[in-house]
Amino acid sequence: MDGRVLAVMEPYFSNYFYNPSSPYAPAVTVRRRYEEAKHSLAKNIGSKPDEIVITAGATESINLAFGAVSGHVVTANIEHHAVLSAANSHDNTIVSADLHGLIAVELIKAAIRPDTQLVSIALANNELGTIQPIREIAHLIKQERQTRLLAGNQTPIYLHTDASQGVGQIDCNVARLGVDMMTLNAGKIYGPKQVGLLWAASHVKLVPQIVGGGQERGLRSGTENVAGTIGFAKALDLASEHRKYESDRLQKLRDDLQTKLTDTFPEAVVSGHPKHRLAGHLHISFPNIDAERMVFVLEARGVLVATGSACAANKGTRSHVLTAIGLSDEVADGSLRLTLGHLSDEENINQASQIIIEEVKREYARTNR
Amino acid sequence: MTKVYVGMSGGVDSSLTAALLVERGYDVTGVYMKNWTQDMPGMRCPWADDLADAKRVAVQLGIDFKVFDFENDYKQKVVDYMIDEYRNGRTPNPDIMCNQEVKFKLFLDTALEDGADMIATGHYAKVKDGVLLQAADTNKDQTYFLYRVTGEALTKTLFPLGDFTKPEVREMAMQRGLYTAAKKDSQGICFVGKIGIREFLSQYVDQKPGSVIDKNTGKVLGQHDGAIFYTLGQRHGLDVGGGLPYYVVGKDMDKNEVYVTTDLNDGALWKTDIKLSNVHWINNTPAAGNYQIRVRHRAKLVQADLSYEADGVRLKLANTERAVTPGQSVVIYDDAVCLGGGIVI
Numbered sequence: 001m002d003g004r005v006l007a008v009m010e011p012y013f014s015n016y017f018y019n020p021s022s023p024y025a026p027a028v029t030v031r032r033r034y035e036e037a038k039h040s041l042a043k044n045i046g047s048k049p050d051e052i053v054i055t056a057g058a059t060e061s062i063n064l065a066f067g068a069v070s071g072h073v074v075t076a077n078i079e080h081h082a083v084l085s086a087a088n089s090h091d092n093t094i095v096s097a098d099l100h101g102l103i104a105v106e107l108i109k110a111a112i113r114p115d116t117q118l119v120s121i122a123l124a125n126n127e128l129g130t131i132q133p134i135r136e137i138a139h140l141i142k143q144e145r146q147t148r149l150l151a152g153n154q155t156p157i158y159l160h161t162d163a164s165q166g167v168g169q170i171d172c173n174v175a176r177l178g179v180d181m182m183t184l185n186a187g188k189i190y191g192p193k194q195v196g197l198l199w200a201a202s203h204v205k206l207v208p209q210i211v212g213g214g215q216e217r218g219l220r221s222g223t224e225n226v227a228g229t230i231g232f233a234k235a236l237d238l239a240s241e242h243r244k245y246e247s248d249r250l251q252k253l254r255d256d257l258q259t260k261l262t263d264t265f266p267e268a269v270v271s272g273h274p275k276h277r278l279a280g281h282l283h284i285s286f287p288n289i290d291a292e293r294m295v296f297v298l299e300a301r302g303v304l305v306a307t308g309s310a311c312a313a314n315k316g317t318r319s320h321v322l323t324a325i326g327l328s329d330e331v332a333d334g335s336l337r338l339t340l341g342h343l344s345d346e347e348n349i350n351q352a353s354q355i356i357i358e359e360v361k362r363e364y365a366r367t368n369r
Numbered sequence: 370m371t372k373v374y375v376g377m378s379g380g381v382d383s384s385l386t387a388a389l390l391v392e393r394g395y396d397v398t399g400v401y402m403k404n405w406t407q408d409m410p411g412m413r414c415p416w417a418d419d420l421a422d423a424k425r426v427a428v429q430l431g432i433d434f435k436v437f438d439f440e441n442d443y444k445q446k447v448v449d450y451m452i453d454e455y456r457n458g459r460t461p462n463p464d465i466m467c468n469q470e471v472k473f474k475l476f477l478d479t480a481l482e483d484g485a486d487m488i489a490t491g492h493y494a495k496v497k498d499g500v501l502l503q504a505a506d507t508n509k510d511q512t513y514f515l516y517r518v519t520g521e522a523l524t525k526t527l528f529p530l531g532d533f534t535k536p537e538v539r540e541m542a543m544q545r546g547l548y549t550a551a552k553k554d555s556q557g558i559c560f561v562g563k564i565g566i567r568e569f570l571s572q573y574v575d576q577k578p579g580s581v582i583d584k585n586t587g588k589v590l591g592q593h594d595g596a597i598f599y600t601l602g603q604r605h606g607l608d609v610g611g612g613l614p615y616y617v618v619g620k621d622m623d624k625n626e627v628y629v630t631t632d633l634n635d636g637a638l639w640k641t642d643i644k645l646s647n648v649h650w651i652n653n654t655p656a657a658g659n660y661q662i663r664v665r666h667r668a669k670l671v672q673a674d675l676s677y678e679a680d681g682v683r684l685k686l687a688n689t690e691r692a693v694t695p696g697q698s699v700v701i702y703d704d705a706v707c708l709g710g711g712i713v714i
Binding site: 290292293296297300366 | 421424425428429431434
């Protein structure tokens with residue numbers, strides 16, 4: 001977590017621990033700070049504060065978004081488990097991404113039926129970093145709405161995007177993206193875990209998934225996560241402020257790293273879209289290398305990397321995303337996800353690339369002995 | 370170079386086992402045996418962390434690492450056996466069955482087939498020329514769980530921890546900086562996990578109310594939810610409340626009745642004469658005579674006179690032993706040598 005984020009949160013764990021719903025003055029101050037944080041969040045995504053529901057993270061936001069509809073939904077085979085699981089409780093069509101993890105607008109168009117109520121596509125894929133053509137999809141949804149209007153079909157259709165993965169590096173202004181709902185997560189931008197938001201345009205009728213005291217306009221009951229929301233607001237502020245600079249900086253570092261690794265290991269496979277890809281993201285596979293072994297070897301030398309997908313790795317199964325884009329088993333199992341961020345600089349990325357090169361060479365030597 | 374496959378569970382014992390073998394110059398491969406676990410839909414697999422720990426240590430040691438999937442065999446030979454035994458009113462010991470059927474049969478065979486010359490595990494026991502000996506750490510000695518292994522399997526087995534005490538093992542793991550050096554020991558039956566045997570069993574057998582009966586008076590004291598859940602000598606969990614504590618002294622599975630007493634000296638609780646069936650000897654069948662026996666893991670060794678009967682073995686004890694429970698194993702020793710044993714009728 002960013003130290004500046006932690007600093008703004010601290011008072012709300014100590015002197016300002018009051019429940020924002022309490023009537024006395026210090027609690028009213030807490031309420032005001034909470035509302036200010038929501039204003040700040042709203043400003044950074046170009047929305048109104050009362051279109052935002054604070055949740056306990058992206059998974060909850062996604063559940064809330066899917067809970068808004070009962071009919072047919074469309075999503076893609078490389079989406080996060082949270083989306084795929086939520087889609088599973090609806091009549092659904094799952095479109096296939098291409099080998100770069102890109103979701104073609106035409107496929108979505110073909111999947112939309114007269115009774116489709118929700119299309120949900122992440123702004124950027126969490127494993128591959130591929131950035132999806134959300135604006136084009138939004139345009140498609142607008143056309144579909146027109147068509148329905150003319151045909152007298154009153155079924156609403158929404159576009160939801162989980163922008164958690166992209167918000168540090170991509171403009172997430174809801175009007176410019178053209179979406180109807182957007183999920184964000186504080187943890188992905190150096191904010192606290194268990195805090196997220198769902199933005200929903202005023203024409204979307206959300207259905208509360210957690211009922212109780214009626215907080216968040218009745219859409220998400222439970223005492224407000226004051227410190228978390230204030231931290232989230234600060235984190236999003238910082239992310240928005242440094243977005244352009246940070247994105248350019250990371251892209252250069254990432255490209256350097258990628259070149260070094262692929263020059264040394266011509267057999268390495270880089271996945272994700274060559275152009276439309278998150279700046280700080282490198283998904284690279286070393287065929288026939290056991291990626292999990294590499295995680296353990298590298299962590300011992302201070303280089304922390306993920307395999308294909310952290311969640312999938314925990315289940316001891318192959319990532320559904322890598323299978324979806326058609327990676328063979330021996331390539332998928334050798335996949336490392338290298339992510340760069342605030343702490344990355346030329347020096348430590350150079351070091352990291354040296355260590356990765358040494359260890360991958362050593363592992364190839366060990367297995368070919 | 371002798372090629373050894375080490376069963377690595379992700380605990381400190383098997384981690385050090387692998388480390389010691391590497392140091393002693395063996396060509397070592399770590400193997401995680403994937404045994405049966407109950408899948409809770411949508412939940413994180415409980416074994417994933419153990420597998421990752423085992424693999425981490427293998428990586429630390431620079432050795433090969435494999436996963437052997439024994440789920441189906443384990444379910445049939447250990448889990449189903451255990452449930453059946455409970456159904457028949459006995460109290461089985463699945464760890465003994467796991468060693469007999471999985472670790473020292475299936476694992477051994479699979480490893481040999483895969484190119485290994487020997488296997489090794491982190492058991493606290495010693496082996497010499499196919500003879501099973503008690504571990505140096507008498508408090509930790511695990512020969513009780515190993516008495517159904519064959520002598521032939523033991524000729525292909527290494528137990529590097531047999532010479533050390535548990536504190537020494539931790540210390541040596543620390544010195545070597547093994548990732549699992551400070552990891553807590555696992556407790557209980559692995560596949561039952563945290564839920565406990567009662568809850569585990571109730572998923573496989575119907576709960577069926579029956580009477581809790583005072584053995585001496587014949588009086589019905591209360592109700593239970595299935596005789597299967599009760600075991601000899603058990604005190605807690607009897608819903609008969611008030612007065613002196615009651616102990617289970619018997620049960621009738623057909624009638625679904627549990628018999629209890631407040632008499633701590635009840636004959637059913639104390640035995641000097643034990644009959645064993647399904648007797649297994651690791652090597653040769655020993656002559657009748659005086660030996661030492663152990664009625665449960667870590668129990669003190671006691672003197673017994675062994676004689677053979679048509680359907681098994683009879684043990685006459687010098688002193689009484691408490692709660693010698695049908696289905697449990699009694700293991701027989703000749704000083705340091707674990708000869709074998711059998712299952713209490």
